[in-house]
Amino acid sequence: MSQLILIKQARLLDPAEHLDQIGDLLIAGGKIAGFGEHLSIDGASIDAEIIDARGLCLAPGLVDMRVMFGEPGAEHKETFESGTRAAAAGGVTSLACLPNTEPAIDDPAMVEFIARRARQQKRVKVYPYGAVTQRCAGEQLAEMALLRQAGAVGFTDGHRAVADSLVMRRAMAYVSALGGRIIQFPEDPSLTSSGLMNDGEMATRLGLAGMPHEAEVIMVERDLRLAEATGCALHLGPISTAAAVEAIRQAKAKDLAITADATPAHLTLNELSVEGYRTFAKIKPPLRAEKDRLALIDGLVDGTIDVIASDHCPQDQDSKRLPFAQAEFGVVGLETLLPVALGLVHDGTLPLLDLLDKLTRAPADILGLGAGRLKKGAPADIILFDPETPWRISPDDLISLSKNTPFEGRLTQGRVLRTIVDGRTIFGGGVATS
Amino acid sequence: MAVHELPQLFSKRHLLGIEGLSPYEIQHLLDRADEFVDHGRQANKKLDLMRGLTQINLFFESSTRTRTSFELAGKRLSADVVNMSIGSSSIKKGETLIDTAMTLNAMHPDVLVARHHDSGAVALLAHHVNCAVINAGDGSHEHPTQALLDALTIRRRRGRISGLLVAICGDILHSRVARSNILLLSAMGARVRVVAPKTLLPSTVGAYGVEVCSDMESGLADADIVMMLRLQTERMQGSFVPSVREYFHLFGLTYDKLAKAKPDALIMHPGPMNRGVEIDGTVADDIHRSAILDQVELGVAVRMACLDTLTRNLKAAA
Numbered sequence: 001m002s003q004l005i006l007i008k009q010a011r012l013l014d015p016a017e018h019l020d021q022i023g024d025l026l027i028a029g030g031k032i033a034g035f036g037e038h039l040s041i042d043g044a045s046i047d048a049e050i051i052d053a054r055g056l057c058l059a060p061g062l063v064d065m066r067v068m069f070g071e072p073g074a075e076h077k078e079t080f081e082s083g084t085r086a087a088a089a090g091g092v093t094s095l096a097c098l099p100n101t102e103p104a105i106d107d108p109a110m111v112e113f114i115a116r117r118a119r120q121q122k123r124v125k126v127y128p129y130g131a132v133t134q135r136c137a138g139e140q141l142a143e144m145a146l147l148r149q150a151g152a153v154g155f156t157d158g159h160r161a162v163a164d165s166l167v168m169r170r171a172m173a174y175v176s177a178l179g180g181r182i183i184q185f186p187e188d189p190s191l192t193s194s195g196l197m198n199d200g201e202m203a204t205r206l207g208l209a210g211m212p213h214e215a216e217v218i219m220v221e222r223d224l225r226l227a228e229a230t231g232c233a234l235h236l237g238p239i240s241t242a243a244a245v246e247a248i249r250q251a252k253a254k255d256l257a258i259t260a261d262a263t264p265a266h267l268t269l270n271e272l273s274v275e276g277y278r279t280f281a282k283i284k285p286p287l288r289a290e291k292d293r294l295a296l297i298d299g300l301v302d303g304t305i306d307v308i309a310s311d312h313c314p315q316d317q318d319s320k321r322l323p324f325a326q327a328e329f330g331v332v333g334l335e336t337l338l339p340v341a342l343g344l345v346h347d348g349t350l351p352l353l354d355l356l357d358k359l360t361r362a363p364a365d366i367l368g369l370g371a372g373r374l375k376k377g378a379p380a381d382i383i384l385f386d387p388e389t390p391w392r393i394s395p396d397d398l399i400s401l402s403k404n405t406p407f408e409g410r411l412t413q414g415r416v417l418r419t420i421v422d423g424r425t426i427f428g429g430g431v432a433t434s
Numbered sequence: 435m436a437v438h439e440l441p442q443l444f445s446k447r448h449l450l451g452i453e454g455l456s457p458y459e460i461q462h463l464l465d466r467a468d469e470f471v472d473h474g475r476q477a478n479k480k481l482d483l484m485r486g487l488t489q490i491n492l493f494f495e496s497s498t499r500t501r502t503s504f505e506l507a508g509k510r511l512s513a514d515v516v517n518m519s520i521g522s523s524s525i526k527k528g529e530t531l532i533d534t535a536m537t538l539n540a541m542h543p544d545v546l547v548a549r550h551h552d553s554g555a556v557a558l559l560a561h562h563v564n565c566a567v568i569n570a571g572d573g574s575h576e577h578p579t580q581a582l583l584d585a586l587t588i589r590r591r592r593g594r595i596s597g598l599l600v601a602i603c604g605d606i607l608h609s610r611v612a613r614s615n616i617l618l619l620s621a622m623g624a625r626v627r628v629v630a631p632k633t634l635l636p637s638t639v640g641a642y643g644v645e646v647c648s649d650m651e652s653g654l655a656d657a658d659i660v661m662m663l664r665l666q667t668e669r670m671q672g673s674f675v676p677s678v679r680e681y682f683h684l685f686g687l688t689y690d691k692l693a694k695a696k697p698d699a700l701i702m703h704p705g706p707m708n709r710g711v712e713i714d715g716t717v718a719d720d721i722h723r724s725a726i727l728d729q730v731e732l733g734v735a736v737r738m739a740c741l742d743t744l745t746r747n748l749k750a751a752a
Binding site: 100176199200201203205206207209210212277278318321322323324325326 | 453457482530531532550553555557558572573574576577610613637638639641642704
């Protein structure tokens with residue numbers, strides 16, 4: 001652990017400091033000891049591992065603020081073991097996991113359970129969210145102060161919206177005093193309860209019940225009002241519609257403490273992916289119309305959307321190889337997060353540093369993790385990636401226990417070659433990946 | 435024998451929907467069905483076109499008329515017909531659709547006729563079997579043989595489909611019959627109008643290129659064909675219309691409302707009818723106006739045509 005690692009001649013990328021230059025980075029004792037154009041080690045230490053990183057990008061490890069594992073309750077879909085290995089392979093060094101498990105993370109002991117199970121893996125850093133309401137049922141408030149003390153990095157009911165306005169108002173008022181943040185899944189469930197995909201032409205043709213756009217913006221606008229009234233910091237996501245992007249844009253103009261995220265699936269796919277009743281494209285919120293996707297891209301470019309999160313939601317074959325109405329919602333995303341997101345750089349939508357900001361600094365700051373940047377003295381959580389490596393995404397290549405990717409066959413460029421957490425290589429670089 | 439060998443103009447392996455069929459393929463099936471109609475009126479209705487072949491009717495949703503129609507069609511072609519319905523199947527014991535498909539496939543059927551309560555389920559089934567599959571209705575998606583028999587009914591009564599104004603009235607939102615009919619009638623050159631309360635219309639129904647009406651008066655104006663749909667209360671979650679009484683008042687087909695249509699307008703209904711809900715009993719029974727029993731008769735002929743055409747394709751491929 002105290003070993004010295006010198007990474008030489010990488011393209012150093014730190015969105016927090018707008019750093020983009022060729023240079024070296026030295027890791028000592030699991031921390032970043034320094035970086036710059038040319039570093040040398042005192043007395044040319046024999047212990048040092050030298051990594052020749054010419055042609056590679058070096059960036060802070062990715063921070064994924066929206067991840068679902070199967071533990072507890074659905075270990076056949078994803079365990080901490082498989083999930084953290086998938087995260088490492090995707091270059092994710094810190095992640096926050098959603099609490100709508102079975103049972104829910106609504107009790108301090110459960111938060112400690114998650115933290116302990118994740119620590120045992122000795123891979124990526126896993127931060128639990130605490131539930132807003134008991135059992136994520138949207139009725140009684142959970143013990144949020146105790147959850148926070150136990151280590152919860154934020155409060156959310158995961159893939160369930162806190163639908164009752166009075167419950168949400170009280171939760172926000174309560175959390176504003178704790179100094180925390182509520183992460184809301186913006187959907188009016190009464191408008192979407194029987195829905196299977198985006199309400200539109202495609203749903204009509206396929207004879208599938210639709211989830212209307214308004215379901216999202218109604219909840220976004222309600223929560224923006226409540227955030228203004230209570231002063232609570234609010235994060236909304238995943239955002240999928242043009243109307244919600246616009247509502248958030250206007251709220252940000254009023255200097256409210258609002259942040260938002262979108263997923264690679266919503267940024268790169270639209271409702272046409274459901275053609276042929278493809279259950280691997282069945283997600284919540286649903287893949288929307290192309291005009292919504294373009295509005296999300298605009299929101300990403302102008303900063304309305306702060307974060308790209310994978311919304312990793314593993315579902316096994318038995319949950320997906322079913323008639324569309326019976327299949328579960330969700331896609332896996334940890335391992336495809338960077339390759340798919342880099343497509344937005346390759347097609348000229350975003351500069352590389354801006355994209356990385358949404359994958360590192362921004363989510364780290366929202367959750368108060370102190371990660372997501374290259375800083376002397378900070379834990380050495382970094383990735384090396386080649387932005388050009390071609391990968392035709394295949395479910396067979398995925399480490400995750402569940403293979404429910406909507407990106408099968410997609411041609412991507414850019415893959416993580418090495419993931420380092422606290423100075424330890426946990427993926428790539430000659431370390432066994434299985 | 436009036437049934438001749440026809441050049442094969444229909445090359446598909448399955449019949450999963452009207453979507454994707456060309457007007458020529460539709461016409462081929464209708465022409466073929468036409469030949470079977472007269473044959474069905476003879477004392478000896480048996481043909482040996484499917485002798486030795488096995489047909490399984492797999493119904494996950496209860497059905498009397500469609501299943502009987504397919505069964506008769508298969509038997510008149512000399513197929514060995516087996517009926518499987520949900521009540522007695524292992525789906526109730528937790529078997530998945532794909533497992534059921536693979537199990538049946540192992541018994542080497544030649545054609546599978548399937549109905550399922552979920553949209554897309556019959557297509558999923560078709561991916562996992564080697565035989566031909568006919569969709570006998572999947573969720574709110576398609577019911578292609580119903581659209582074909584409706585088209586045959588119209589063609590025999592009116593001599594053409596092209597140029598006619600067809601008003602499809604009622605629960606469009608949940609109706610697979612409406613979807614298949616809109617696609618087929620549009621493909622064959624008819625003018626299609628959908629008439630329903632807004633809560634029972636898909637929000638994007640206009641994308642089909644149909645006219646949209648929310649009242650019967652303007653909806654039936656100048657219609658050549660009035661096609662009524664059943665109010666599908668079993669597919670409805672929550673309240674789509676305030677009451678059956680109000681629905682009948684506004685959208686139930688009565689002689690008053692029918693007066694807006696062409697004087698010789700033909701009344702159709704896919705059945706089963708809810709008398710006093712979407713259609714007045716006396717209108718439904720009017721032998722001069724109603725083609726409802728024709729539809730039932732032609733249904734057998736259309737299904738014979740579909741079975742014959744698809745199994746013929748199988749034999750050609752073997």
